[in-house]
Amino acid sequence: xxxxxxxxxxxxxxxxxxxxxxxxxxxxxxxxxxxxxxxxxxxxxxxxxxxxxxxxxxxxxxxxxxxxxxxxxxxxxxxxxxxxxxxxxxxxxxxxxxxxxxxxxxxxxxxxx
Amino acid sequence: xxxxxxxxxxxxxxxxxxxxxxxxxxxxxxxxxxxxxxxxxxxxxxxxxxxxxxxxxxxxxxxxxxxxxxxxxxxxxxxxxxxxxxxxxxxxxxxxxxxxxxxxxxxxxxx
Numbered sequence: 001x002x003x004x005x006x007x008x009x010x011x012x013x014x015x016x017x018x019x020x021x022x023x024x025x026x027x028x029x030x031x032x033x034x035x036x037x038x039x040x041x042x043x044x045x046x047x048x049x050x051x052x053x054x055x056x057x058x059x060x061x062x063x064x065x066x067x068x069x070x071x072x073x074x075x076x077x078x079x080x081x082x083x084x085x086x087x088x089x090x091x092x093x094x095x096x097x098x099x100x101x102x103x104x105x106x107x108x109x110x111x112x113x
Numbered sequence: 114x115x116x117x118x119x120x121x122x123x124x125x126x127x128x129x130x131x132x133x134x135x136x137x138x139x140x141x142x143x144x145x146x147x148x149x150x151x152x153x154x155x156x157x158x159x160x161x162x163x164x165x166x167x168x169x170x171x172x173x174x175x176x177x178x179x180x181x182x183x184x185x186x187x188x189x190x191x192x193x194x195x196x197x198x199x200x201x202x203x204x205x206x207x208x209x210x211x212x213x214x215x216x217x218x219x220x221x222x223x224x
Contacts, residue, residue, distance in 0.1 A: 033211055035214075041216075042201075042217060043201065043214040043217075045211050048211050056211070098208035099145060102147075102159065102203075105156060106155070106156050107156055
């Protein structure tokens with residue numbers, strides 16, 4: 001299995017631009033999580049899905065952030081418009097069942113200038 | 114609000130020594146506890162899970178859980194320079210809730 005695949009690995013953009021991060025989960029994993037990691041705040045949960053349905057988006061910082069999971073093989077996290085404080089590493093992680101091991105993608109490092 | 118607290122470090126230990134990493138959590142009903150290791154520039158990877166009070170050993174790693182004190186620890190015996198990483202403590206309240214992570218403790222093993 002190829003593991004959780006995220007793209008792009010690195011993104012540098014200017015303030016105000018739209019950013020779309022992508023995730024392909026491990027096949028058969030029913031849970032998908034989007035985390036954001038910064039030095040100051042650590043690893044924060046933004047939103048998670050179960051069977052493609054958003055379960056909890058209370059961690060999404062504001063309306064500029066949105067996430068979708070149109071099917072079991074793909075999820076996106078979109079930031080529009082982006083701001084410098086959004087600079088972070090964004091991880092997608094998946095899990096096969098409620099208490100199973102969480103598998104992380106390699107992350108997308110976002111820099112907003 | 115569920116919180117998981119760790120000392121940020123860095124914790125420096127000489128090669129061959131025992132490294133002790135500690136974590137406390139706020140939600141008394143938490144049921145599952147995990148230690149993840151994260152090398153610089155990489156993603157977290159699971160190294161230990163523990164669900165009941167006491168010790169759980171896996172090779173050089175021992176996880177310890179004390180639910181009454183809301184305390185989890187990770188011991189690394191015979192520390193190696195390759196153990197140098199950030200160790201993240203993570204807690205799950207129930208099987209269907211997501212993991213809550215601490216900010217991590219940076220460990221440096223000096224050769």
